[in-house]
Amino acid sequence: MIQTKNLAYTYPGELPIRFPDISCQVNEHALILGPSGTGKTTLLHLLGGLLTPSEGSITIGQTNVDQLKGFALDKFRGENIGIVFQKPHFIRSLTAVENLLLTQTLAGHKNDKAHALSLMDRLSIAGKANSLTYTMSIGEQQRLAIARALINKPAIILADEPSSALDDQNCTFMISLLQQVATEENANLIVVTHDSRIKNMIDKKINLS
Amino acid sequence: MNIFTLSWKNITAKPLNTMMSVLLFALSIGLITFLTLLNDQLKKGLDNNLAGIDLVLGAKGSPLQLILNSMYHIDAPTGNISLEEARPFLNPKHPLLSGAVPLSLGDSYGAYRIVGAAQTILTFYNASDIEGRPYKEDFEVVVGSIVAKKLHLHIDDTFYSTHGLEDNPDLAHDHGTPFRVVGILSATGTVLDQLLLCTPQTVWKVHDHPADSTAVEEGHKKEDHESHAHATGNHVHTSMPMVAIDSVEIQILADSVMAALSAQPEKEITSILLKFKSRTNFQALNLLRNINLNTGLMAASPAIEINRLYAMMGSGTEALRYVAMLIAMVAAISIFISLYTSLKERRYEMALMRVNGASPGMLFRMIIGEGLWITMLGLVLGMISGHIGMQLAGSILERGYKYQFTGFTWVGEEWYILVGAVAVGLLAAILPAIQGARTDIHKTLAEG
Structure with missing residues (x-):
């Protein structure tokens, strides 16, 4: 469950960017649409606790995220938020499964390799568990990125332009996969995009302008 | 992770x-x-090799060289001194000295130096145990622990020395009386471990001996001796038990060596190691200056020279x-x-x-x-x-x-x-x- 009210962010020396209120119930997914330059990434970073809003409030579950600072914010982020970025990036020196284990560590969880492997299995990349990430194909890397977003059973999964680099077929597959796993994990999925192909796949839409 | x-x-x-x-x-x-x-x-x-030695007497030259040669056995001698000149310092009744060890250098065996010395050198360097016995007669040698190990020397082995302080087979004295090992010292951690010790007279005799080719057959080289032993198989190197060195016996042996030296004032030795009765005695402290000013000998203080050496190496x-x-x-x-x-x-x-x-x-x-x-x-x-x-x-x-x-x-x-x-x-x-x-x-x- 996520709720925002009167959210605004001000970059130094610029006018504040104001965002429409967002409200997603449990298991509700949302699409944030808007052309470039309307603050999509800024909103995603605000929701993900990577930026602190200059005005307004964000509530995830029972927590006022805008009130959290420093270590508490880091911890909250690690435990409750999973982010899938436009381009998948990983720790180069670690294998696929080690990347997932590190994500557990960073959230303060115990390493659960069985869970990591079963998650990879669900995403059909179990065979790549011990591969270095940069040796995997883009498709596999994107699935691993989803696995990483899911590994700590977050309340919210944020996806930043997850389909922009994909062809039509893979685009559809990617979004339905995200929806499916988010539903399975009882997480809200919020997709930020300007990709019109996705419009009809998620009902709830928030338009930025 | x-x-x-x-x-x-x-x-x-x-x-x-x-x-x-x-x-x-x-x-x-x-x-x-x-x-x-x-x-x-x-x-x-x-420091180990300082062995409580307060002064070294030798021929005039470089004091550091004298110390290195007589105490560390790593440099050439400065020259010889006559026993005539040295006699006062060998006197056991010298008022300032508690001990004196005359040294005669000049020969080596397998690049290890043969040192002619009064037996008190053993007590100077705190040698505690010996396999066999101390040397008594001329041509008897006591070898240091490392020499024994490296050259595979055992009690009763015989060998010929080489003239000079380096291992040069061309200069081997392969005639005359061979040296005979009578004792092997336990390790002392000092230069003694790398020396072969005999009476000072032995060193003279090696060189006094006229070239006599018939003598070659008398003894055989250690190598021959060993190969012979192994061939017949009935010569076994029996290792004797280590026994404590008796300082009274050493003193008696040394006294007789000293007496023999005093009886031949025309002969020469290389240097004398001296220990003071008291290091705080004013006269003892002045001894170095007095000797250098008033005699044909040179006195050098190991402590001073070694500090100088250490400072040089240190830099x-x-x-x-x-x-x-x-x-x-x-x-x-x-x-x-x-x-x-x-x-x-x-x-x-x-x-x-x-x-x-x-x-x-x-x-x-x-x-x-x-x-x-x-x-x-x-x-x-x-x-x-x-x-x-x-x-x-x-x-x-x-x-x-x-x-x-x-x-x-x-x-x-x-x-x-x-x-x-x-x-x-x-x-x-x-x-x-x-x-x-x-x-x-x-x-x-x-x-x-």
Whole structure:
């Protein structure tokens, strides 16, 4: 469950960017649409606790995220938020499964390799568990990125332009996969995009302008 | 996945970069360790061999040379002195002296020096045990523990000496009376371990002996003797039990040697080792100056000369130590650069780690960990190679310095090396670590 009210962010020396209120119930997914330059990434970073809003409030579950600072914010982020970025990036020196284990560590969880492997299995990349990430194909890397977003059973999964680099077929597959796993994990999925192909796949839409 | 495990994986993922820093660091640590071990053992060796000797008398020349030659047995003699001149100092009733050991040098066997000396040399160097007995008659020898081991000498073995102090087969005295081993000393940790001892008269006799080719058949060389023994198989080297050296017996033997020397004032010896009755006696302290001013002899103080030598060698190792420190600095800079460049390449990774819940402190620890891993690898590699290097160099140095070196020892200063190395590693890593901890998540991710 996520709720925002009167959210605004001000970059130094610029006018504040104001965002429409967002409200997603449990298991509700949302699409944030808007052309470039309307603050999509800024909103995603605000929701993900990577930026602190200059005005307004964000509530995830029972927590006022805008009130959290420093270590508490880091911890909250690690435990409750999973982010899938436009381009998948990983720790180069670690294998696929080690990347997932590190994500557990960073959230303060115990390493659960069985869970990591079963998650990879669900995403059909179990065979790549011990591969270095940069040796995997883009498709596999994107699935691993989803696995990483899911590994700590977050309340919210944020996806930043997850389909922009994909062809039509893979685009559809990617979004339905995200929806499916988010539903399975009882997480809200919020997709930020300007990709019109996705419009009809998620009902709830928030338009930025 | 521990954060230091991640540090380890990060540095091993770039083995070439890492190896460069590790090797540089190992080189400096190895050099510093080697120099520390060398300095320590040189100093200990020099100090051990002081053996409470207060003054050395010899022919005029370089006092350092006299000390090196008569006490460390590593330089040529300054010349000979006549017993006529030396006689007062051999007098057991000398008011200032508690002991005197006349030395006669000139021959060697297998590059180990044969020293003609009064038997009291054994008590001077604290030789405690002996297999066999002390030498009594001319041509009887007592050998030091290392000589016995290296030259495979046993009781009753015989050999011919070589003229001069180096191993030159062309100068072998393969005629006349052969030397016979009567005793083997236990290890003393002093130069005694590398000497063959006999009466001073023996050294004269080796050289007085007229060239007599018929004598060749009389004795056989030790090599022949051994091959003979092995061929027949009934000559077995029986090792005798070690017995304590009896200082009273030594004194009696030495007294008779001294008496014999005094009876031949026309003969010459190389030098005399002297011990004072009291080191605080004013007259004793003036003895050195008095001898040098008023006699044809030269007196040298081992303590003064060795300090001088140590200062000279010290400046050499000091210079090398600075070179090693310079290398350590280059190594630190190399660690810094490699961490810093990898930091730039990994900005996105660090932002990702922050997204996944890592605190700035965790990133700081990760990078410090990388610096420490490199430092530790270099430290371990360097210390091991420093010790092995000392062990290898030891066998070469042993011949030159006449005492044993070992790489398998740990000296107190090495703790400072350890602490210093870790400090250098931390210092090299701290700036990149601060930089890494400050990674701006939003900016880094937005820039892609």
